[in-house]
Amino acid sequence: MESEAELIIKSKQGNSEAFSSLVSRYEDKIFNLAHKVCVGMPAEAEDVYQETFLTAFKKLSHFREDSNLGTWLYRIASNLCWMRFRKKRGEPVVPLLDQSHHHDDDSDPGSGPIFRDWSDGPEELSRKKALREAIETALGDLPIDYRLVVVLRDIQGLSSEETAKVMKLSVAAVKSCLHRGRLFLRDRLDKVVSS
Amino acid sequence: MRCRELLKYLSDYIDRDLDASICRHIDSHMKGCKPCIAFINTLRKTKGLLKRQPKAVLSERLRFRLRKLLKKS
Numbered sequence: 625m626e627s628e629a630e631l632i633i634k635s636k637q638g639n640s641e642a643f644s645s646l647v648s649r650y651e652d653k654i655f656n657l658a659h660k661v662c663v664g665m666p667a668e669a670e671d672v673y674q675e676t677f678l679t680a681f682k683k684l685s686h687f688r689e690d691s692n693l694g695t696w697l698y699r700i701a702s703n704l705c706w707m708r709f710r711k712k713r714g715e716p717v718v719p720l721l722d723q724s725h726h727h728d729d730d731s732d733p734g735s736g737p738i739f740r741d742w743s744d745g746p747e748e749l750s751r752k753k754a755l756r757e758a759i760e761t762a763l764g765d766l767p768i769d770y771r772l773v774v775v776l777r778d779i780q781g782l783s784s785e786e787t788a789k790v791m792k793l794s795v796a797a798v799k800s801c802l803h804r805g806r807l808f809l810r811d812r813l814d815k816v817v818s819s
Numbered sequence: 820m821r822c823r824e825l826l827k828y829l830s831d832y833i834d835r836d837l838d839a840s841i842c843r844h845i846d847s848h849m850k851g852c853k854p855c856i857a858f859i860n861t862l863r864k865t866k867g868l869l870k871r872q873p874k875a876v877l878s879e880r881l882r883f884r885l886r887k888l889l890k891k892s
Contacts, residue, residue, distance in 0.1 A: 678889070779870065810861055
């Protein structure tokens, strides 16, 4: 089995068979990213998957061999997703700040309202299914920058450092987006449990 | 540490990516604050639900179509 470095060199010489072998190593991950970010839009997800590898093959001469191919592919795919969902100029910004965890303004710890923990009661199994479905819907409502960070970190399993490289953000910015994204999703799920 | 101050640390707390002294403050707060315990449990479950989202299945049709396009390019 050829090493990734060997396959990259051959691919740079225009060998599409070698590039196909590289595609095989990453295509499921890239498709999953596209599918989760383009939630409910399967045709868009298919386009992002396809365009990612066609762009990568075309631009492979720009890829530095000391870089990580996976990170580079994730970056291309994330950019393609971002281009599809970026806000149009003048469009109002959706407020993301969570308002649900504000029980202590003037009170002592523990004296505020009790939050549901989503696990009480005999209806837990059907609730789990509802939560899984609700998370897909909520992801689709999350602004694209936050959605990309949440998908890369919590679904694709990248570290904050890897996500920062993909998104060309600082690690602190990634952590901030991740936290605000999770709070937004938690809030949406809580509404599902309440209904 | 009050509940509102604690909020900004919660993702790092559940990711175990937080300074030990802040962790101790949060642990201590959590002993006496049921709303915060419930809140952090639901945030943890949100992270867990994301992690367990079913993987998208890439069809053979799409894999084949991409190979065909790569050969042409």
